[in-house]
Every structure is written in C-alpha cells, then in structure tokens.
Amino acid sequence: MNASPIDAPDFLPFRLDLVGQRVLWLRLDAAQREAAAFLDERALPPGPEGGWLPLSAWLRGAPTMPARPAHAIAHIGHCGSTLLSRVLDTWPDVHALREPLPLRSLADAWPTRGQADARVSAADAERLLQASWAAWSRPLPPAQRSMVKLTSSCNGLLEPLLDAFPGMRVVLLDMPLRPWLATLAKSPDSMLDAAHAAPERLRLLQARGVGEDLALHAMTLPEQCAMGWLAERLRFQALAESHPTRALRVDFEALLARPGEVLAEVAAHLALDAEGLPAALASRHWGRYSKAQDHGYTREDRAHDLALALQRHGADIAEGERWLDGMRRRHGVALD
Template sequence: MNDSPPLSPLAQAFSQGPAWFPQQMDAATDRVLLVRMSEDAYRTASFLDQRMLTQQSQPQWADWAELETADQSTRRDAHWILHIGHVGSTLISRLLGELNGLFALREPQMLRNFADLAADRGEPHAIWPPDLHDARLETAVGWLSRTFSQDDRALIKASSFVSEIAKPLIGTERKALMLSVSPARYIETILAGDNSRQELAVLASQRLRRLHARLGSADWELWNLSEPVRAAMSWLSEILALDEARSGVSDAHVHWLDFDAFLADPVDNLAEIARFFGIDPDTMAIAALVDGPIMTQYSKAPEHGYSRDVRESLLAEARKAHADGIADALTWLKDAADRHAAVAAVLDRHMPVNMGT
C-alpha cells in the first residue's frame, strides 16, 4: 500500500517534460523554482537565469523531493558547452541550436547554484553531505536533459564559472565543447566593453580565490592587480578550471576550440562540432547558418547588430588604448608560469607560439 501523498498538479505537470523548467534552487529550503517555457522560448532565450523571470513565465516554487518523485525520466544525456567567458559560446550555442537533433539551453541558473555549493562540498558547514550533493547534481543534469522531442539531445551552454563542476557534468558518457581564446585576445575582449569590464570587477575576487585554491598558494593580492592583470588572472583561473576538468576524460568526449580559429573558418568548424555531438551535418544548411542573421547579431541581445569585423575593430581599439597594461598582464602570466608548473603547462598547451598572440 502506497501511503505517499498525491502529487501536486505542478509536480504532475513537471513530470511531463521540459515545459516546466527548473530555473533555480534554494538549497537551504530544498525548493526549486519552476517556470513555464515553450520550445520557442528556449530557442530564443539568451539566459535561463534571473533575467528570464517575468509574470508570463509563471514562476512557482516546488519541493525538491516531490519533483524527484514526480520525474520518471531516465535521461541523463545532455551535452555541454563549457568556456572561459567572452569566447563566442552564446553564438555557437545559437548556431548549433538551429540544427536538427540538438535542443540548446543557455546558462541555467541551477548550475550556478551547484557551482556555489561545490565550493563547500565535504566541509562541515556544507548544507548537504557529499553523496547527496553528487546525487542531486546528477538529478539536476537529468532534469536539464529533458527535451520536447525524444530524438533531440539537450546541449547546455553553462556560465563560465560552472567549469568548477565540469568534471561531474561530463561524467563518463556525456560530451563537452570547451571554448577558449589566447590570453592577449581575452584581455583585449574584456577591456573592449563596458559590460565586460564591470563583470571583471565583480568576479575578480572570486576568480583569484579559485586560482589560489587550485595552485595551493596565495601569491597575489587583488588590490595590487591592475585591470588588465585582473583580466589575465581571470583567463588563467578559468582556463585552469577547464583544463583540470579535461584531465582523465576521454579524448572522444572533449573538443577544444579557439574562438578565433572558429571565426577563421566557421563553416568547417561548425560542421566539425556538429559531428562531435553526433549530428551528421548538412553542408548547405551549415553554410546557410553561417551566412544568416545569427552571425551578424549580438548573440546575448540579438536585437543589436554585431559581426566579426565589428569585433576586430573593437579589439584593435582596446589593444591600442591599453597597450602598456596588456604588456604588463602578459608579463604577469609569464611570472606566474615561472612560479607554478601548472601555469607553465597550461600556457604551453593553449599558447604554444608566443605570449603576444
């Protein structure tokens, strides 16, 4: 005899598939915020975080345990786009989302919640014991793996700092596209925009904390780092997180790509990414996508125009305006490589030619 209480109408609706999306969780109260989403809403959304919350999305809280009971899906097969930030991940996600067989989701807030919790995993003050944390992360991957068509595969573009939990996200069967650029290009990109500079100011402290934890020593004080050096430090913090996640994962499950290399030959690179994710690309469809409006829009706000030429112009301006600061930042990276073998190794892998490109 089953004495379990009946499921609420919300939990029953959640069990039917991705029309109710688990937008975020409150770990302290074991609740999940669900929002109503159509397939087209997923397709157009640049972010699945707090910026998507409107009255039209009908946000409603539900108990984690009830949702776990309601969800009978066995899918845990989402693939990933992981990146260091400002490296075309949204653009590539939008392009791939137009291909048959892939269902693109961008920056689910719940993954950020788990990345925050992971910093305390195993600590006495953690909200959950390690085994429950790991099990719930896998449950969340399952919820995010749900698609409207069983023939589709979810492709999730995470936020950059979600790379701290990249290894369990990939697991043993899922695949990840890992996107980066060289340090110089990354620094130029950050310094080229007001929004990226503001983001740098907000995230620099967290990134330095993560970098120190990964290297096992506190070598630098944030207040002594200039803005360009903070950008270099951010590149290093994020690339080391991805590089660590890459270790121990089969080569068949990770595809590294430099965004500048992608832009140099987007048709062939997009086709190669599609094949990596198990999609047999239609050459004409790929070419049409590359020649279409997605490549000339600002991916995070498609109502605004943006193109490769515009990007190059902005980067050239930043390179000229901040030449001395960028040189100092690259010198800082060289000094960090002299101090730490892990930094030297990652620079050698991701910048084998020289520090200025």
C-alpha cells in the first residue's frame, strides 16, 4: 500500500494488533460493507486490498473529530440488532457498519489500559478509540452519516464514546428476560457466547454495589446468562438516565409488535428523514435472517422457534428467572 489510508473513506481500520503495535487497513466498497453482518474475517473479500500501518503513524496522523460522528446501536446480544441495523441502512443517507473488529480489541484492552501489564497506555487507548470512531464516521458517498452496530462485549466503551463525541447518539436495544433466555437456549453456541461475557458483566454489577456475594464458578449457565442480562439492563438504564437526549432504550419485542411506531421513534432520535420510514417498513430485511440474508426468517418463524425453545428448555429458562427473582428480593434491584 503506497499511500496512507488514514484520510481515505473507502479504507477502514479492520484489525488492531496491540502486540505488534499496528493496524490493518482494508478497502471495502459499499456493497461489501452492506453485505457484512460482521466486519471481521468473515467479511474479507477475495484478494483484499490494504496493508498494515504502525499505530504511532495512525495516532500522529489521525483525522480531526468529525463534524457528524457516527451514531451507535448497542445491544445485549442476540436481540435483533443486526435486523435494526439493516433496516436503518435502507435510508439513502445512512452508511451502516456492523461490529468492526478493532472495537472488540479495544473493549478487551480497556479495563486494564495503563496498567503495567497492558499493551496500551490509558492516553493511547483513548486516542485509539477516538481515531477509530472518527474513521468509522466517514460515510461512503452518497451516504451522509454513519451508523455503527457494536458487538455486545463493547458496551463498556459507550460512556467514553459519548464523552468524546458530543454529537453522537445511541440506540440501546434489549428485550425481556424470558424471550432472551429462550433465544439463547435454542442455540447452545449463543448461550456460551453470553457466558463468555459474564466476567465483565459481573464486575459491572459489583461496581454498582450489586452481587458482592456472587461467584461465576458457583453459578449455573442459565444463572450466568440471567446475570449478564441484569447487568446490561442496569448499564442501559444508567446511560439513558445520564444521557436522556442522546440514549434511546428500545425493546426488540416492541419493535416487532409495533414496527411503525417504534421505528419512527428511532428515526426521530437519530434525526433521520421521516420520509424514509415507509421504505424501511417495507424492507425485505423483516423477512430474512439478518446474519445470513439468503435465508428467509419471518416474525412467525421466530415466534415458532421461541415457543419450541420454551417447551424444550423450560427448566433452564425457569432457572434463570428464579435467579433474577432472588436478586430482586435480596438486593432490591429495581428495573424500569
């Protein structure tokens, strides 16, 4: 790669290597970005164009703060965020990016930034986060604004992002515990995925003065999942209270039940033209499996799958619900 990609919107920071102190930049066109459910190895085109750039060069030459920073979709995982992202991408001026890999690397490094065993200083971690978000805030023409869907493990970066980019807004997507546990239960990989996030979520609960008596090794898998749900609900509740005009809570069940009403609220929050609402509501994405667009998957299909999961995995789901009820009784946890 002969020229620096830092100022070229068609290049994206694609992979962050904190051990090697470098970042991989790749050229991805609009069609490749639109097709990608995840901006990681699964999105690599044949013969990708790009190359590695030292982090020091990126931080020295990082662009200034964008006039219109990317908005964000944050979520608890397995709750329709890919669908919402694809539907919002139907607005002609929106350029959507889904789960860029460097954001996950930064989220992993964030809790220990600046410590003696960390790969990045606290100051450089903040600069990397801001430089990454600035790069993702550059839409490809004719789009005029960017929308980034975070990986659920990156929710700890929401507060520093909101602090760094005053013009940024975020949609906080989740769902009630029972359908969420049923969604996880019908796919063992999904339940394990939620359990992998449990340590950070337990630390979040304990930082909020809840769950000092909890230990992951003493909790069943359904209990760990319910604990993660509680932690994220409390995180989203706090963000909505501290940023009432910039953070919007959205229930995925409500979005499916009342798509016109809820999507209109989301569009207004993100300052999207209301004239784009009919096309968004008519989008083919409502009837497709969002992570694999070749497969049909309607609201009726989802309802059938959840009913089957409740029947087959009712004991595990009830176990998670009992755990939450116990937390409410012991700790007086209040959820809106």
